[in-house]
Amino acid sequence: MASGSRPLFGEQQRFMLLLVLPAGLLMLLFQVVPIVIGANASFRDWALYNPKKVWVGLAHYQAVITDPAFLEVVLPNTFLFMVVSVLGALALGLALALLLNRPFRGQKLVQTVLLVPLMVAPVIAAIMMRWMFNDQFGIVNAVLEGLGFEGQPWLVERWTAFGVILLTDIWLWTPWYTLLLLAGLQSLPREPFEAAEIDGTSTWRVFTHLTVPMLRPVIVVCVVIRAIDAFRTFDIVWTLTGGGPGRSTELFSLYAYVLAFLNLDLGRGSAAAMIGGLIILVVGVVLYRVTDRIAKA
């Protein structure tokens, strides 16, 4: 309960402002100010060693949104990555949560093992996967060849490389879903499940008609948070493929990074970053609306 009816109105406002002041100041200096400067830079011809910074209007924006690499590779890659990574990790996480949601011996140990990917830095995860999927010496090809299949040059072809990136991401994030969904499962009331058992309802019907609807709020939170995070994935792509082969596995963050720091065109890089920011803002607001409605339904 807020204590808004107290007479000390001014004092309360002051207390509230003081509580958020340090956080607000830091955000102003290190997020708001840079974004404003970035917006300014995106309208200028701003290369690292070109101090003139001529105003060019929307030229950079036009260049980015008419760039075939951006339209036909980066955007589809980013959204494909977002959908597959979120849904894949959600499905796997839900399955694991259901499996763990019953008492058995060694449950604590299993839980600890499943949490391992949470502690691993994305860069390290990418290095591990790069080594395992190495076309000459990797264990994956060694196993495949041992089984009589042919080894694949995993990171040299577009879709296999994209698959390895997705696999790494799903491995990294499945434990989050497991943890949150398991906590959600354990807080559900047990009566509906007991009633369903007495009625002899099939497992699948219990899952689709009871478990999933009751878990909906938790699932919604997981999906929104992860979808937004997936959009900005950088580390694993950088370390696994560097966007290659060619530029075929570039995601949005890497595209902006390459423009700004490898092509040294800070103006166009900022424009790409602004465009990506606007896209995810729209996606974020839509997701928030949709999921809010789902959660209340």
Added chain:
Amino acid sequence: MAMVRQPMLFANLPLGVRRLLFGLAIVGICFLFAFPVLWLILTSLRPESGVYYVHRGTEFTLGNFAEVFQDERVVEAFANSAVIATLATFFSLLVTVSSGYMLSRFKGPVSSTWFGTIYIFRCVPYISWVIPLYFVAQSWGLYDTYVGLLLPHIAVHICFFSWLMKGFFDGIDPSMEHAALIDGCTRWGAFLRVALPSAIPAIAALGVLCWLFTWNEFLFALILTGNRVPVITVVMAQFVTEMGLRWNLMAATAVMALVPAFLLALFGQKYVIRGLRL
């Protein structure tokens, strides 16, 4: 604990077989999840000559670790990462605990404006503010310094952690604070001496997460630091390109980078699991 008993999937099989299948499934899943890390550890223990056929040879060595630690840059990177992660955790908690408390205890325009701001900035991709932050850091003289890397790391967690912290404080009954206020305690007193102690498990959970996130972070360090402040994730990513063929050394460095995170997570596991119940 309210364990939900669900009808079993293979109900017509005898109990023993069902147990066996369940056990096999659990062992298989654990193996798949742990395998990449196990493989990395195994690779880090192989000598130079054996590393290309990790699954065949039988020679093992600790020499890789010794060799990695002769590289001053690696040692420096470990120290930098540890210092920055620790300081970032301390300051992040300092600013987000109070901001989360405000969000939880007060309604009205100030609170809802702050909440809206947090939600929007949570959505902004890192790259969209780190590219321009590079200019800012350059012109403020913060590029490639401790402070220049530390402050963005504190700023980046404000949104997510304030939001988590609000959730934790929502779960704590405010009537004790009201009682303290009536007894003549100041608002700060009610916050610091009444609300804060009951939030300690949640704060511990956030502390563990914050340390791990900062230790594991890569993009900020890649853009905001050069040679003077190497951190471990950037040094490792450079290894991939610079000594791409010496997998045994790379694996040894990666294993060393995993150790602090593992220790912290083992120690903090119960807080994190309890703290993440949304």
